[in-house]
Amino acid sequence: MKKEGITMKDIAREANVSAATVSHVINNTKHISEVTRNKVLEVIKRHHYVPNSAAKNLRQQSSKTAGLVVSSFPDSFVTEMIFAIEERAKEMGYNLLLVNTNEDREYEEKTINLLHSKQVDGIILSPTSGDIQYLQNYTKDNFPIVMLNRYESTIKNIPRVTGDNFQLGYDATMHLLQHGHQKIGFIYSYPNVSTTDDRLKGYQEALRQYNIPYQEEFFVQGYAKVKGGSDAVQDLLTKDNQISAFFVQNDLMTIGAISKIKELKLKIPDDIALIGFGDFSSSHIIDPPITNILLPPETIGKTAFDMLLNKINNPNYMKHIELPPSMIVRKSCGC
Template sequence: MATIKDVAKHAQVSTSTVSHVLNKTRYVSEEITEKVKAAVELLNYTPSALARSLKLKNTRTFGMLVTTSINPFFAEVVKGVERRCYEQGYNLLLCNTEGDFERLRFNIDMLLQKRVDGLLLMSDELVNQNIDIFERHEPVPTVVMDNGDTGFPTDKIQDNAYKGGYIATQYLIESGHTKIGCIRGPIDKPTAKKRYAGFEKAMYEAKLSINLDWVETSNFECEDAATAFKKLFQKGELPTAIFVCNDMMAMGVINAANSLGLSIPDDLSIIGYDDIKIARYMTPSLTTIHQSKFNLGRQAFDTLLDKIQTKRESDLEIQLEPTLVERNSVKKLL
């Protein structure tokens, strides 16, 4: 089996130069880089990840924690992170919490024991419990995505959920709707609170009253949202439009509405939130609020890498701006 010394000898360079080429830790001219790569390929050299991590005191591995990978929203964010990991030569260890606080603590302990270079966290349980994830470990650079306050220092990248909820509701109002309901996410989750607050602001500015019979709470998933809509339906008169606070719930609402003999958007207009990829392929295609999930993942990776490389001590807070995507699930009444 070839060693790094064999590669260096064949390429007629030092072992440190080979190391810099393979690890991208210093600029090496294109000519020498090509010579080293050719020697690596010819000799079928495979670097030892363990030896490298011991020498450089890093593992070129990031840990990522998400509430669930089933929701397409999380999958698209993870895709953005994975792409940047591949481009920058990093490994990714992905863990799901499934909403279980003990599983969250176990996964964080496991990732830190594996000496990951940094953490990317997208889990509401961190906010609800307000825990210090580093109480038993040496702190590592961390980026929290799409979340609220935490009990530890971290960079944050968040969607402007308040503005997104406002835009969604304002669009319904501008489309001529005055009887507007809302199926919101769990009231203890910061994202859900902010989207609903945006809904309230738009209704207040338009001098429209909020009928609490048309407001139901769900858990950001299809099945529970379908149940929430059926509860709303049973109360009597329906609104003409509903702001559903994520696309997964919007899918559940549309399915439930169809099962009750309602036509979307002729009988009921629906606007969602997130713009997951399948939203455009629903029937009807879903008008929704877009937040760039792939770019959220890419930016989270780049922010974490910047913190590691620059040894930046200050924490950043980056806010991504949502935009409206107009499709076919909202009827114009004007």
């Protein structure tokens, strides 16, 4: 499709000025007399002229566009982060190119390449698991990248904002331990990512303080949807029917877990206690209301964008930000 649009030259001709003048009027890059300026603006308005930004980008080597690469999608925590980033980008006059890699490392690398070639000014990346050393190709050229929510511990030179997932795992587990639970199932969806790893470390540390040995079979993976939560509960209870509590790592799985527990005619929190991650909106009307431990998606999102902006404006910018978790105590934990 050829879009034979109006160009700056056309505007210039019609306003009897040079293209340079039109450009200066549009960008306020030089003082142009009131009369000329108005003449130009009038022609622009009349034709609904908007400058071609491919040309502009090409010339300026910048696009006022940022890439946002997430590794998974419809879980309310991620959605809200995306929303916050979009909002912040908008405020700052940026656009956002959104890509979901679906936890595919290969695709992630291709995406970063593509976005880079699209002249985005920087990328916010929530990495998949797996080796992301390829990122060093970009960072060594100082191409601005910041890591969102997850990080890769071997890569130190990329700014990042994450939650304090160690603390999160620790707090949630501690809370359940304090209620007297000894066998606590840990249900997660993505292996080998910092969020899971750190929460597990927190979980282990809490157990250690209670002198309870860590049992690997209580650390169970499931598909990050409702079904995954149900299956994980089933799996865990089959392994050991003494398990009396679950700590579930995302909202859909939490729903699945509850649904399975109810299906098994077990009572929450009397037979099984439960803490879920993230404050999804239905938590408080579910019976019993769910106790959640959470991180602030909006803050994480906005911070990520601000970091990216800093990195764009200052190649030496470097910071690792870790936000603390908080807990909304309702009934499912046994309180």
